[in-house]
Amino acid sequence: MIKHILVLGAGSAGLIAGISLKRKIPNITVHIVRSPEIGVIGVGEGTTPHFPAHLFDYLGISRRHFYTHAAPTWKLGVRFLWGPRGSFDFTFQPQLDSQWSDLPMANGFYCDGEFRDASLPSSLMHHGKAFARQPDGSPDLQPFHALHIENKSLVETLESVARDIGIEFTDGKVASAERGPGGIAAVVLEDRSRIEADFFIDASGFRSELLGKALEESFVSFDRSLFCDRAVVGGWERTVEPILPYTIAETMDSGWAWQIEHEHHINRGYVYASQSISDDQAADEFLRKNPKAPKSPRVVKFRSGCHRRHWVENVVAIGNAGGFVEPLEATALMVVCSHAKNFVEMLLQSSCSPTPTMRDLYNENTFAAWEDIRDFLALHYRLNTAKDTPFWRHCREDTDISSLAPLLKFYAENGPTGLCRYRLPKPTSAFTVEGFLVMLVGNRIPYDFKHSPTAAELKIWQAHRASLDATARNGIGVRETLAYIRHPAWQWHDERTMPVPRTR
Ligand SMILES: Cc1cc2nc3c(=O)[nH]c(=O)nc-3n(C[C@H](O)[C@H](O)[C@H](O)COP(=O)(O)OP(=O)(O)OC[C@H]3O[C@@H](n4cnc5c(N)ncnc54)[C@H](O)[C@@H]3O)c2cc1C
Structure with a gap:
């Protein structure tokens, strides 16, 4: 029976997984270990409607708390600067x-x-x-x-929710994992301290410390369907630009560029294939289009694909540790929420003693979800x-x-x-x-x-x-809507039912 879960990583994936587990199964202990030195990926700012539905409707996180601290804006869809029409909206x-x-x-x-x-x-x-x-x-x-949410504010807000519901945090870098009869027995930190658990969530991002490195689960590349493997990322502070209620996906010479709208910041990134264009050429093209972006945009490398199984022995990988498909439809947080929810529901349906057939079903469903996006x-x-x-x-x-x-x-x-x-x-x-x-x-x-x-x-x-x-x-724009929801008289429809309970 699973009573104690260790989550490795406090990016958005580890935090959402931890909160989902603790919120729905309050009797288990959830302990998050993360390395401030490694930090979080710092990108991932567009979502799909599954994300607010998971946070507010499934987990019952207070909208007022979330909107106050994470300061998101609204995204109605994606404007594709694409195809023979030049533009169409999804x-x-x-x-x-x-x-x-x-x-x-x-x-x-x-x-x-x-x-x-x-x-x-x-x-x-x-x-x-x-x-x-x-x-x-x-x-x-x-x-x-x-x-649309800035990654830093999202992670900070989720951490405050996690602490409020009784999740314990340890700062430290995991140096190795100790094997036991049922999979991983403990993680060992650089200071040689050991942390044991019955079950481990690997949310260590692209490093995939437990599923990929310790358990050596195979990785299935999607490189025959998706050729892009890098992004240059850089935004600027908003001045006169209106806040658009959608993401833009714009065709570029060797890929495409996103534009994500935050209240005070415009976030741009050019996703490209390193086989077609060098980092410097990509940065040049990006800066020609976006003269306000910083002169040396950050380069982020990634690979599209996922591990064959996300649940191996007593480890489930969530977020980039399990898989990643490039961000054209901003699906990663949607996948994190859906995988976290599926895992929680399996624990609930098995009184925290999940069976091998449940694990197999989980693995089939998670792999199919990545293939769908691919x-x-x-x-x-x-x-x-x-x-x-x-x-x-x-x-x-x-x-x-x-x-x-x-x-x-x-x-x-x-x-x-x-x-x-x-x-x-x-x-x-x-x-x-x-x-x-x-x-x-x-x-x-x-x-x-x-x-x-x-x-x-x-x-x-x-x-x-x-x-x-x-x-x-006759509708109402993002800026005016923000003023409405920040007015003291504004009532979110969840207000009477929603305080996040403290369990300690
Ligand atoms: C270019 C790009 C654009 C993206 N855009 C979007 C988007 O628009 N929408 C979207 O939904 N997603 C997007 N994503 C994906 C999104 O950023 C991630 O899926 C999401 O933020 C989850 O990240 P994570 O928590 O898995 O990993 P990370 O944020 O990398 O977190 C990993 C955590 O593990 C910890 N860690 C790692 N190794 C160790 C160790 N040895 N010891 C201790 N701690 C460790 C780190 O400290 C950190 O806390 C994008 C990704 C890329 C690459």
């Missing part, structure tokens, strides 16, 4: 896999020409607004958003025709999307119908069929079946778009 509420009751076809069939105003978030993004306005003028904070991102690369550089020609010709063949064949015959969901490589894809349709329609991939709307249909379609556009035009 929002977190269906645009294409959705149908008005007074129209005969799904929205996707009306978006060949214009790709906008098919959902409220799409219209809000167009107008640079975060939320619709309520009759009293305040923002209507619908859950169709994710967050497949979705690979499609982004394969379809993008925005630039005709050697890197992008290589992506269009060589990106391995073999797992998507049934979907692409079905789409080519039938177009953007929701029935495409039955041809997804993973029917439970985190991106749902909507994500794949956005990539296909957004990149104007041709299909045979054509719906020719009547004049009456088009009139109805345009009326729906105009209505959403009017709501969004």
Whole structure:
């Protein structure tokens, strides 16, 4: 029976895993060991809606506490500067896999020409607004958003929550791990102190100290589908720029660049393939586009892929220690939350004595989740025709999307119908069929079946778009929404139920 869990690492993965365990299973002890000398990765600032849902709805962290200390802004989706349209938006509420009751076809069939105003978030993004306005003028904070959060504030805020609920912290560098009959018996710190536990969460980032190094679990590379392996990162303090309610993903010569919007800071990063461009060339291209960025942007190296199994003996790896897929859809924190939740639920369902078949199921699910992200991102690369550089020609010709063949064949015959969901490589894809349709329609991939709307249909379609556009035009921007939620009279809807309980 698992009673004492040691979490190695206090980046966002270790902290989310630790909080999830302690919050849901208060009887176990959770002890986090981390090395201030190694520090945290310091990038990872865009999320998906799964992240606020995990923090607020699943873990019950107080929104007021989180918004006060982590100071996030709202992200309604990603604006892709991509493909033959030059630009299209991927929002977190269906645009294409959705149908008005007074129209005969799904929205996707009306978006060949214009790709906008098919959902409220799409219209809000167009107008640079975060939320619709309520009759009293305040923002209507619908859950169709994710967050932008600076990594440092996120980690600090999570640490304060972790300490509040009774998680113990030790600062020290783990030098080795002692093996025992059931896996790892203890970790040994550089000062030679030993810390024992029944179970270990490896959240040591790319170092993967326990799963990768001590247990030598094999790593599966995704380098046939995803060629990028580095990023130059650098942002600047905001002056006159408006706070956009979305991330931008912009096509670059040898990869793509993100723009993430914080209240006082704009964060930019260029993700590229080191086989196509040197670090210096990438920095030059990045600085030409972003003259306000620091002259020597930081280089971050990574590899896309994951360990074959995330749970081996008495170790589960969460976060970069288990796997990482490049940040085009900002999915890492989503994966951390989902893996932490799955593990917690398995402990709960087994009274903390998980069975080998549970462990096998966990391993199947975690591996499938990484493959899902790999497949979705690979499609982004394969379809993008925005630039005709050697890197992008290589992506269009060589990106391995073999797992998507049934979907692409079905789409080519039938177009953007929701029935495409039955041809997804993973029917439970985190991106749902909507994500794949956005990539296909957004990149104007041709299909045979054509719906020719009547004049009456088009009139109805345009009326729906105009209505959403009017709501969004009257919407409320990020800065004004921040002022609302910081006003002493603001009431979060969780306020009466949500204090994080102290267990000691
Ligand atoms: C270029 C880039 C952009 C990214 N963008 C996004 C994004 O937009 N959205 C998103 O969700 N994710 C993004 N990510 C991923 C994201 O940064 C991470 O997945 C997330 O922050 C979790 O990191 P982590 O906690 O696994 O690792 P880390 O932050 O690296 O933390 C590792 C922890 O382990 C400790 N540690 C390591 N070794 C030892 C040791 N021997 N002894 C003691 N302690 C040790 C460290 O001190 C630290 O506390 C991005 C990643 C990269 C590379």
